[in-house]
Amino acid sequence: MLAQSTHTAEDRRKALYQRGRTTIFACKADPRFSYSLYVPEDIKVDGEPNLLVSVHGTARMQFQYREAFTGFGQYNNTVVLAPLFPVGVCGDGDADGYKYILEGDIRYDLVLLSMVAEVEEMLGCRFPPFMLFGFSGGGHFTHRFLILHPEKLSAASIGSPGSVTLLDHDKDWWVGIRNLKELFGRELNVQALRAVKVHLVVGGADVETWEIQHKKDGRRFMEGANDAGLTRIDRNNSLRSSLEKQGVTVNQDIAPGVAHNMEGIVPYTIRFFRSVLRQQECQASK
Template sequence: MLSSTVVNDNFLPIIQPVKRTKTGLKPGVITFCHLDGDARKGYYLYRPLTCSNQNTLFVTIHGISRNAYEHVQSFIPYAEQHGMIIVAPLFSKIVFSRYQKMGQTETEQRTDKYFNAIIAQAGRLAGISADKFYLFGYSGGAQFAHRYMMAYPERVVSIAIGAAGWYTFPDPDLTYPAGIKQAPYWQDLIFQPENFLKIPTLVLVGEKDIERDKALRKSRKIDQFQGLNRLERGRAWIDALNDRSRQLGIISSHHHFIQLPGSDHSFRRCIRKGGMADLIFRHFFSH
């Protein structure tokens, strides 16, 4: 059974029934929905005041600070402008400690399957098709988002990712998650670059995001192959997408990198100083 938490401006949850209209969820309210009644699993959902059955989904993925609510707040003006329903999954640290790689072992729950279940339920609740959506992720969420796009390109209209710590490269000789060669724990993930390279892709990283902090993945191989910090690694990944697109003769690819002014690794500063939200939605609707 679906339950919800409507969250006020002070981030204090108020448990109450889901507010519905004839077309689904009440517009203009941020609601926390439990997935299939499981209190450990859920997502924030926002339906714009400009709601209709023609609304599209915008899905935003938090980093390890798990600030999913802040993501929704930041993107509400754009949801209203473009008639988009916001879905912000919450990856519990207890249940999904390694959500960035879509799970780690055969016994650990796969986060891509959890994510798909959230999208399906959100679409039903909002009364719209959830087959395809616009996707954004920040930091750890950017890691999940770009790997999801590579595994499920048929579902992603366009993607923007902010400041991922490291990337899965479109290299068939490197085993996942470093590359797209099949790995033992992810045998059912089939990566087809001729499909995912057609997805318009934008990477955004703050110009000051050059610290090798404790959250950044570090190893000799990653440092040599991808770069020493998030700024270098984001550029290297976009270059790799463009190089692979040319090799495969994909001329319709749109892969771009933007350096955000006055911004470090803070999501909030990337939004307020770097203009990240404007750039994300400009990217979504320019192709």
């Protein structure tokens, strides 16, 4: 609802900047990073509204990732949070740091959790475990966040990551998870992981390999970097197999005729998230 002259200054400020498609907010915990929101104008903040986090790919089209879910948010009492992790925050031009969670002294998983806490404070609400989506570079982030913080998530939709971390205790991060505790202070929580609704989605024509093959002189090359398969479809299947071996139920969509394109896979993600909310509603009504 638009601000009216009869509203208080605080009501007008909220209506203009904290409802609908919001402005961009710097993250208080680390102002190098920012986020924008979609907040339904009639949001019910006293009933634990849903939260959907939508993580951009390498091109950083932040608003595109918010807009993809505004309709979903409007009709499902769901706040949409779209973070922005800029290129080169360490001054070295690195475009990929957020994808692997750890870059220098930056923990991107903790940055996101700080953003979530700030939005809760801003809106005066508490979110239940949230839905997380990411495409391409965001798909990197999403499945690695899932590995580290399954207890924070109700659902994860992992879109077309170029490289995947498998649940392999014989290989180090990022190829495997052998040194998870050493790097992140956390063990793999298999029980919590099995409780998350997991969705893998990739375009059926997403077969170009020029961007995803790790070369030996590359910044993040390590032994086994290319072992999960040649294409994003192959790597999608490898991730599915790795999760299923740990007892995780995985939903998978391979979108016919879709290349490496976020708009082509989002309808599958929306269908998945709608099914998750329906299941939650059915359980709550019992």
